[in-house]
Amino acid sequence: MDKLRSLTLFLATCEEQSFAAAARVCNTDPSTISKAVSRLEAELGVTLFQRSTRQLKITAAGRHYAQTVRSSILALSSCEDELRQLNDAPRGRLRVNSAVCYGHLYLRPLLKAFCQRYPEITLELSLDDMHVDIIEQDIDVALRTGFVKDSRLVARCLSPMDFVVCASPDYLKQHDMPVSLDDFNGHSWIGFKIKETQQLQPIFLPDADGVYQLCELHRTHITDDGEAMAQLCADGFGFAQLPHFLAKAGLKSGALVSLYPAFRAPMPDSGVFAIYPKRAYLPARVRVFLDFLVTALEAQQETPTHTWAQHWPPHVQFD
Structure with a gap:
């Protein structure tokens, strides 16, 4: 098994926290996952996971290694995307995470039109109001009301709040x-x-x-x-x-x-933001999603500086 495949299986195990779950995600069997992790441990001379009959727990060395592996695979993916940009149509898996209410009320109604326009993009949508580490969880775009400043990320304002x-x-x-x-x-x-x-x-x-x-x-x-x-x-x-x-x-x-x-x-930093990893080249699937979202919101009178609510007449005003 080549090294890149082993690293991919290792990351899947980190995210899923079990060999069986990682196998389902990677369309393989648990023994293949286990052997790949064992080979990495033998090469490195360290234990990446503590194993027991009930659970699989990543070690401190495993967490450190996972951070480097994620960064390396992201850099490789970015390079490959850049090389394909001249003739590559938007395609592949697009992982989007959104705050729950915004996802239900604003994002979901737009997705059918987006997927019809870009049929080669496979959409994965998750809704969560808690903080999400989009790099660690391999999320392409997160929609949030407000953001935590992080030099690894770009926060693009979609509208004020x-x-x-x-x-x-x-x-x-x-x-x-x-x-x-x-x-x-x-x-x-x-x-x-x-x-x-x-x-x-x-x-x-x-x-x-x-x-x-x-x-x-x-x-x-x-x-x-x-x-x-x-x-x-x-x-x-x-x-x-x-x-x-x-x-x-x-x-x-x-x-x-x-x-x-x-x-x-x-x-400060109040508004609705599209947040995504900072990279030299933005994958086509992410770029067209952001462009589509901005255009759709503009049609609803929402821009980075304005919302429709600014023109909504009040029912009554008090002295």
Whole structure:
């Protein structure tokens, strides 16, 4: 077995954490995987995995070796892509990871048209709100609301993240309308808990001068799922501060109304980003996906500096 094949099987074992699972991914059998790893261990003179009857656990040496192997294979892949760029049509596996709500509401409706346009691209889509190491997990593009600065990655802004304070028409009919910011303390609020930090998303409301201020309000109800938050608001559970991509469907259907013009939270690196590994040559499958996504979002009035929410009229304004 050639060395590159052995390294590929080794990486699959790192990711799947078992010989059987790695064999399924690589379309081979567990004994082939086990023999390939054993050969690497014999060549290196180190143990890459601790084996027991119940589990397979990578060693510190194995983790260190895996980092180098991933970088080497990525560099080789990039070189091969560059050599093929003049006559290579977009093809191959495209692994996309997205924040859950954005993936459901914005990305998924676009994928059929993308796959019809590029039938030789095989799409793998995963949705996850937790931090994902896209290099270690071999992800081509991750869509995230915000990003962690990493010199290995490129973060391309797709749109700002605009927020809208919303309620359902029924809620507004059944409760006294707030006439000042203090009145909001007597209303029900739906809070959003960020899964990764377990912190509540801050609430901003405009003062008499229209300047948005951080407000300490009691959250009557709390959820860590964005779509559930929007639906609870539409069901009349109270007010909610929703990002534009969560508020869009409800506002357009009339299930939600906005109380103020949309605002942009004063937080650094806030927005929707396409994040991908930095490389000398971007594979054709990644390049056409990014171009398609940018064009599709522009058709929905979303650019790196603007969203449709900036023009959405508020239901009512308060003094």
